[in-house]
Amino acid sequence: SRPVRVVVLGSGSWGTTVASLAAHNTRTTLWCRRSEVAEEINSDHRNRQYLGERPLPDALDATDDIEFAASQADVLVVGVPSSAVRATLTEVAPTLRAWVPVLSLVKGLEAGSRMRPTQVVGECLPGHPVGLLAGPNIASEIIDGMAAAAVIATQDEHVATALQPLFAAPRFRVYRNTDVLGCELGGVLKNIVAIAAGMAEGLAVGDNTRAMVLARGLAEMMQLGEAMGADPRTFMGLTGMGDLIATCMSPASRNRRIGEALARGLTVAEAAKELGQVAEGVKTAPIVMQLADEFGIDMPIAAEVEAVVAGRHTPEQAYAGLGTVPPGTDQ
Numbered sequence: 001s002r003p004v005r006v007v008v009l010g011s012g013s014w015g016t017t018v019a020s021l022a023a024h025n026t027r028t029t030l031w032c033r034r035s036e037v038a039e040e041i042n043s044d045h046r047n048r049q050y051l052g053e054r055p056l057p058d059a060l061d062a063t064d065d066i067e068f069a070a071s072q073a074d075v076l077v078v079g080v081p082s083s084a085v086r087a088t089l090t091e092v093a094p095t096l097r098a099w100v101p102v103l104s105l106v107k108g109l110e111a112g113s114r115m116r117p118t119q120v121v122g123e124c125l126p127g128h129p130v131g132l133l134a135g136p137n138i139a140s141e142i143i144d145g146m147a148a149a150a151v152i153a154t155q156d157e158h159v160a161t162a163l164q165p166l167f168a169a170p171r172f173r174v175y176r177n178t179d180v181l182g183c184e185l186g187g188v189l190k191n192i193v194a195i196a197a198g199m200a201e202g203l204a205v206g207d208n209t210r211a212m213v214l215a216r217g218l219a220e221m222m223q224l225g226e227a228m229g230a231d232p233r234t235f236m237g238l239t240g241m242g243d244l245i246a247t248c249m250s251p252a253s254r255n256r257r258i259g260e261a262l263a264r265g266l267t268v269a270e271a272a273k274e275l276g277q278v279a280e281g282v283k284t285a286p287i288v289m290q291l292a293d294e295f296g297i298d299m300p301i302a303a304e305v306e307a308v309v310a311g312r313h314t315p316e317q318a319y320a321g322l323g324t325v326p327p328g329t330d331q
């Protein structure tokens with residue numbers, strides 16, 4: 001039988017990296033919004049804007065024709081920013097064949113609907129099996145071949161079992177999980193904590209403060225996740241604590257870099273412009289605070305990040321605010 005074709009939508013750093021992993025295992029096409037990027041990948045095997053001079057597999061095929069790419073997909077991977085998921089999937093819906101599984105790489109909530117990416121997939125592509133790939137996965141390290149692990153979360157474990165070998169590599173281990181909600185929320189919520197960690201870095205706080213942000217940030221993620229119906233244990237794994245640690249610690253994290261820029265006194269708009277990439281936590285913070293209010297969860301770290309992002313607090317005020325969390329609040 002012919003090998004399956006994986007089609008990845010979105011040629012940012014992570015979409016390109018996941019497409020490169022898949023290209024070592026099966027036929028793979030990467031859809032790039034900009035034709036120059038597709039040409040650079042096909043002719044030079046590079047995506048210099050996002051991954052510098054790191055070589056991509058020769059077998060990776062890039063295109064800017066989304067309808068044609070979608071028509072060829074046996075597996076569809078969504079690697080565009082959360083704000084673009086709906087429009088992008090609306091474009092592929094007419095040509096995507098029935099039953100093609102769809103895997104989201106997206107770690108942000110949709111503004112307005114407050115939906116998770118897999119929910120948006122379910123609405124745009126009804127009837128398709130849906131899942132996500134998440135974990136502590138800084139793209140450049142994985143392209144460089146450093147050991148890492150991720151999780152494919154699907155409701156139906158058979159789907160994850162079929163997808164696992166398409167993305168696995170000798171130094172990229174892919175686990176399965178059926179808690180789609182918990183895995184997806186982990187990736188979404190850690191971005192907000194990473195902005196707080198970036199601010200901490202910029203303000204040169206102490207290691208006690210850094211540890212507090214990680215530990216209490218994880219507690220906030222778990223409490224909201226459990227209230228929304230996720231298994232709290234999921235947050236102790238790769239897609240929760242794992243991704244939280246990688247994103248808060250890595251100088252390459254976009255969300256952490258936004259936090260560092262805010263601590264240098266830049267506005268959110270200036271910080272985003274300097275970054276030149278999407279940091280999902282910025283737009284997700286106010287959505288998460290709405291959810292926290294709705295579910296009655298106290299999220300002081302997320303609240304301070306939201307206040308800084310909205311321009312109501314400075315990073316210094318945010319950290320002063322975190323010092324006034326009522327003592328004795330449940331761990």
Ligand code: 13P
Pocket residue numbers: 107135136137138139191194243246247252253254255256278279280
């Ligand atoms: P950033 O978007 O902050 O770079 O997040 C990286 C990440 O999700 C690593 O798993």
